[in-house]
Every structure is written in structure tokens, then in C-alpha cells.
Amino acid sequence: MNFYLQRYLGLDEDREYAKPAGFPTLRNLEKDYIGFLLEITDHNRAEVSRILAISRSTLYHKLRRYELGDENVDPLLF
Structure with a gap:
């Protein structure tokens, strides 16, 4: 994690922080949203x-x- 962000948030720089359970990643959100669209x-x-x-x-x-x-679609066709 970025040093300045850690300092701003008051986080201990030696501690590892895990992603909260149940929250999707931005990548998964984007994938799901594109699929929905x-x-x-x-x-x-x-x-x-x-x-x-x-x-x-x-x-x-x-x-x-x-x-x-x-995967067989040519990107120049759309």
C-alpha cells in the first residue's frame, strides 16, 4: 500500500490488510457490468x-x- 495513503489513513505499515469478505473487486464489477450491458x-x-x-x-x-x-471476431469489424 502507498506510504502516503497508509499515513493518511493511520494504518500500521507493517500490518497486512486483506480485502473485506463479500466485496467484489473492481475487475469483477467491470466484467459483470459489461456482461449485463x-x-x-x-x-x-x-x-x-x-x-x-x-x-x-x-x-x-x-x-x-x-x-x-x-475470440474469433476481428476487432476491425466492429
């Missing part, structure tokens, strides 16, 4: 990228990272 837009990637305010190529990379899309 794909469902409600009938897998319209242009619409999902517009909703997320990201480029379609960025969305394509996220789909590959999270294994949400068809």
Missing part, C-alpha cells in the same frame, strides 16, 4: 461502448480480457 443491448457492441464512453477497440480488449466475447 451486452445482455440488455442484445450484444450490440457499438451501443455498449457508447454507454461506457469508451472506444470500440477498448471494449474489444476488455471482452478478450474477461473472456466475454467471441
Whole structure:
């Protein structure tokens, strides 16, 4: 953890802090949200990228990272 953040929060720098149980990671939240958007837009990637305010190529990379899309799809086609 960042030294300044530890000092600001008053945390002991020698102690290890675990993620609270039951809280999803940001990565899992993003993956679930993208999956949800794909469902409600009938897998319209242009619409999902517009909703997320990201480029379609960025969305394509996220789909590959999270294994949400068809790996055979050429990123230049959408």
C-alpha cells in the first residue's frame, strides 16, 4: 500500500490488510457490468461502448480480457 495513503489513513505499515469478505473487486464489477450491458443491448457492441464512453477497440480488449466475447471476431469489424 502507498506510504502516503497508509499515513493518511493511520494504518500500521507493517500490518497486512486483506480485502473485506463479500466485496467484489473492481475487475469483477467491470466484467459483470459489461456482461449485463451486452445482455440488455442484445450484444450490440457499438451501443455498449457508447454507454461506457469508451472506444470500440477498448471494449474489444476488455471482452478478450474477461473472456466475454467471441475470440474469433476481428476487432476491425466492429
